[in-house]
């Protein structure tokens with residue numbers, strides 16, 4: 001398939017996104033309006049000012065830039081607006097299922113109840129779903145910087161609330177300053193509940209951090225996991241136990257986890273049979289989109305339509321959706337892939353292969 005047809009194929013592919021922070025999906029125009037309204041020290045004059053603000057050399061600078069923008073989310077109406085914008089950006093790219101996370105503690109610290117925050121986002125999602133075909137799950141994100149005490153309290157509240165919208169609990173933030181071991185207790189609670197667990201690891205720190213996410217916290221899924229490549233035993237372990245990595249190529253390049261796109265281990269993980277998925281992390285901050293991440297992966301790692309199908313299918317398998325939703329998403333994916341291949345005149349893989357996702361192509 002030529003490049004133009006492959007890009008068309010990607011755009012039509014029904015996709016899943018599993019690593020996406022609500023606070024990293026605020027459109028520059030909205031960020032500008034919120035910052036000007038709150039009259040904080042940085043008052044952008046234009047969207048370009050906001051984009052310039054999102055320039056950083058390392059994770060610490062990134063965390064600071066993010067905080068000074070997200071500190072401007074101060075009302076439930078703000079949450080409604082950014083949720084709607086995030087969903088609109090996803091449906092534009094034919095994303096049919098998303099698990100996004102949200103730093104719930106941030107809004108509790110502003111005086112809102114956990115239930116009010118989750119209900120606000122949930123009601124916004126339900127209204128949006130009235131007109132669009134997208135399924136959504138919320139991951140309650142624990143921010144490492146809030147410390148283990150608040151993490152336990154928040155998890156206890158989440159479990160007591162037992163909200164149908166919340167599918168899992170995640171951990172993010174600076175893994176160099178707040179190691180996994182601090183969060184053993186909250187994850188013990190999560191792992192003994194119906195909720196799933198996912199942990200950012202192997203981004204600022206190496207393979208040890210991923211081992212710790214798996215063994216100290218019992219993480220089912222690893223967000224990033226990029227530096228797992230530094231330990232061949234770990235790569236074998238991920239393959240053997242089918243542990244998904246939610247990879248974000250542009251984010252890793254922008255935060256200098258890797259030395260450019262070509263140096264990203266995504267292609268190597270895929271070749272070795274790791275269950276990798278493609279995601280955007282903070283799309284507005286990193287100026288990317290899910291379609292863009294698929295195009296980058298295809299071009300940099302010489303992937304064809306059948307590889308991209310496998311990666312999209314990995315996203316469904318790695319999601320925390322129930323079996324019925326997974327099966328529906330798979331049917332939609334298979335049928336669109338067939339149509340796309342027929343339209344492009346390509347016979348890249350057979351019906352039997354489409355129906356057998358266990359074959360890693």
Ligand SMILES: [Zn+2]
Nearest residue numbers: 172200223281
């Ligand atoms: Zn992330």
